[in-house]
Amino acid sequence: MKTEPTTLLIIGGVAGGASAAARARRHSESAHIIVLERGPDVSFANCGLPYHIGGDIPDRADLAIQTPDSLRALLNLDVRTLTEAVSIDRENRQVRIRSLGDGAESLLSYDQLILAPGASPLRPPLPGIDSPLVHTLRNLQDMDRIKAAAAAVEKVAIIGAGFIGLEMAEQLHTIGKQVSVIELQPQVLPQLDAEMVRPLETTLREKGIELILGDGIEGFETTATGIDAKLKSGRNLSTGLVILSIGVRPESGLAKDAGLDLGPRGHIQVDSWQRTSDPAIYAVGDACETEDPILGKRTAIPLGGPANRQGRTAADHIFLGEKALRYPGSIGTAIVRVFDQAAGIAGYSETRLKMEGTPYQTVTVNGSSHASYFPGAETITLKLLWSPEDGRVLGAQASGKDGVDKRLDVIATALRGRLTIDDLAHLELAYAPPFGNAKDVINVAGFAAGNMRDGLLVPVPDLKSAGVQIVDVRPAAVAAKRPVPGAKNIPLAELRGRLAELDRSQPVFTICQMGKTSYFAARILANHGFDARSILGGAHHQLRTYREI
């Protein structure tokens, strides 16, 4: 714990840096708190940038949460914008800084230093990438440039279909642009499992947005009318404007030059109080690596929530010492809106668990955003992953038109509490017809997971894994309207009387609309001696995700 007065130098004035400065000021009026920011703005709403381009946030001023002046007035901060840090002299606790205006350099002394440099959008060294028509989106100036450039063109290519890529696609479509999205993976939103984002892909295509999946970018060529994006497939995409959103790289050069420990992917290594390998230097936000509390590994989650709370943690440790609350790590909760759809994740995806070699089980269920008998209910699809060892939840993904954020927040809370599938089964969530369900989709996922463990539910993950004997147990009229490929229709109410129609020598795969009745049917069949298996997620999920790739 430091005795006052202290000089706290913070490099970076947006999410993590601004949070650290504000929190530090709550601890001490006498501390000299200096915030260096390379750009002209501090503490702006970087997550809101796409929404000003598309007009959802019409007033640009709404994105400036604070200004250098307001931070000076409210927090008595020494804010120096358009100033960058050149090097750190750890021995003498000094930082060499340079004014971007006149290039003048000087030295700043510190008692504690907080690095909050963020992460910069990846710009791989491809031919033509330096064209002024190839944009990335990090700050208000990038936003202004894209907004101005978009006004003058008809076609926009977005490279990368992650969260920001999809937000940009939605917003640019909204202002009438013809949008193509190019993604190296064979799916949008590669943070989620492929089958969970099929509805988003359908929505994007229905809106007229072109999805070019499983294809990469090889280079760009400026033309008389705009710019050509040259794809790995050989395709040449002529467009007026390119937005590159293929990920970010931690801005850890300053830390590296100062000899601080970095992680394998270049992130600044910190402990649970955000201290780097030099105890006088902290790092927060997108540039640093943190603990993954789910599997106990290291992780880096470049999102605003973690950055803000890490900034607070660093400031607490400076002023409270070991009494300060530790940062408990990041689980990676994220959500995106794409027109009337939402999709998101908390914790691990199936793809990542496979990559880690971690044993898991998974189930996918559907539920209603609120009581299905109350107007406005929408279907939510929820995919749950857990450890077969102890039933502990490892992650979940959700998609739908309403209530997706709520279910992700419940899962995020469950992950923090290390809850199990049995805990989910008995969560007592708020229920009144406009708001929830007596058995919420979260409970149902817990029920289904427990049923799998107990052998009551023998799941088939998808239609393609189903064998030849598929029974569609939906009412005849529903089955006729949107048939399941290869299925024989026996409505549930008739099943007990028509068992003789089924071949006992091979498994029976049951399917229905939502994945609930098919489970009921499989239980009937299993209790009559069949090898019965239920196709998860029902026609609602399967017919949207089934596709010959």
Next chain:
Amino acid sequence: MKTEPTTLLIIGGVAGGASAAARARRHSESAHIIVLERGPDVSFANCGLPYHIGGDIPDRADLAIQTPDSLRALLNLDVRTLTEAVSIDRENRQVRIRSLGDGAESLLSYDQLILAPGASPLRPPLPGIDSPLVHTLRNLQDMDRIKAAAAAVEKVAIIGAGFIGLEMAEQLHTIGKQVSVIELQPQVLPQLDAEMVRPLETTLREKGIELILGDGIEGFETTATGIDAKLKSGRNLSTGLVILSIGVRPESGLAKDAGLDLGPRGHIQVDSWQRTSDPAIYAVGDACETEDPILGKRTAIPLGGPANRQGRTAADHIFLGEKALRYPGSIGTAIVRVFDQAAGIAGYSETRLKMEGTPYQTVTVNGSSHASYFPGAETITLKLLWSPEDGRVLGAQASGKDGVDKRLDVIATALRGRLTIDDLAHLELAYAPPFGNAKDVINVAGFAAGNMRDGLLVPVPDLKSAGVQIVDVRPAAVAAKRPVPGAKNIPLAELRGRLAELDRSQPVFTICQMGKTSYFAARILANHGFDARSILGGAHHQLRTYREI
């Protein structure tokens, strides 16, 4: 664990009983499952009843989730409606039943018996209470009667301002009735703390609904034009129709007559597998008492979610024995919509903690339903209660126009996981501008609670507890528009320069709009040596809840 075939007799065919029957059938095709129901309907959406009266659910058939016929067809149940159980012969495992049609009595044998009789609306023995104009709402027939009766009258009196009372008030107002609500407590929704329901009361009054609080009913008198409700205050309320919604009483008469153990308030006592004191008899739903997992006491929560999951638990124990998942108790999560407002609770209220004599701390904060810079954000007020001993969350209440259900679900999950205020501070909730916040109101509540523990936040619960030196730190224009009684305005940005205007010899109470800036101001003052205290919830909460009672 029972060997098949078994005869399972279930008394009551709505939430808990129907869930038990359905779950039992998944376990066994050969079990004889009999469902007795006194009414004509089974498995109907009782939580939806008010919404058909008001027209939100226009089609009555939507409330019939299952019918006796559909249960026979889908679940092969032996459903006997309009049949009541008269007595239980535990020795011989027989139940005497009576047909409500012809009064014929007969005996039914069982291997296991599940009691799911529910709870009946309280009808105290007041003069005139048997008037046909005094209604209660429990089933579809009650609903039909109220709907028909309401059509013919102008004025309706609702006795009891609990969840159902308020839903009925909203719905009857929606169809043009002049509604008066009479409540014995000096507030609506006595399940919540008084100050948290002030916004609901304001909304109800603004809609023209008369709230008669802190007044009780002494009796009724039928008149030429309708019915007079005679209140304890002496007032005589002339109305066309009375709806009594003052609570429910467990229907445990059958269990009592059979000598099963009952709790102090007449609920059937069960263990965590829902077994009564007779191991062949289970009880589920509103009629039984369960564990309170928060304080380890006994509790009874007459709501649909617990009933459904208790029914499932009983069926599991019958077929799986000790492998069955135990019911973990009920925490009491509830929510109500009142026009454009919502309010709800998870866990204990301050009032109940006081009654239990349990030590607690509490804080009230405001936050935004999603990023405040994104259109459509609404303010949520959250009151958090926790144990000073270990920081464990004991309960929370929320109110607002959007996102109340989500925050209650997070708290409900936190209660199940026995999370602490520090866990809430670092919950990593889903954030994108349309859905959440980088620092959600849940995080902010955790921050504030931690600040209280660490002495950074010295809270003042309400304006009335504030002393004479109140400083309103909002911008001058805001403070002038809606002034705080007795406050001197010093905007935060000017505070450091105007310290000399304050009296150091007495405490300074700070207030702002949302309760955040006042905390910042109090930190400045405390760091300058003042005894500074922040008024919780800001003007947003205080000016709505402040009232001379």
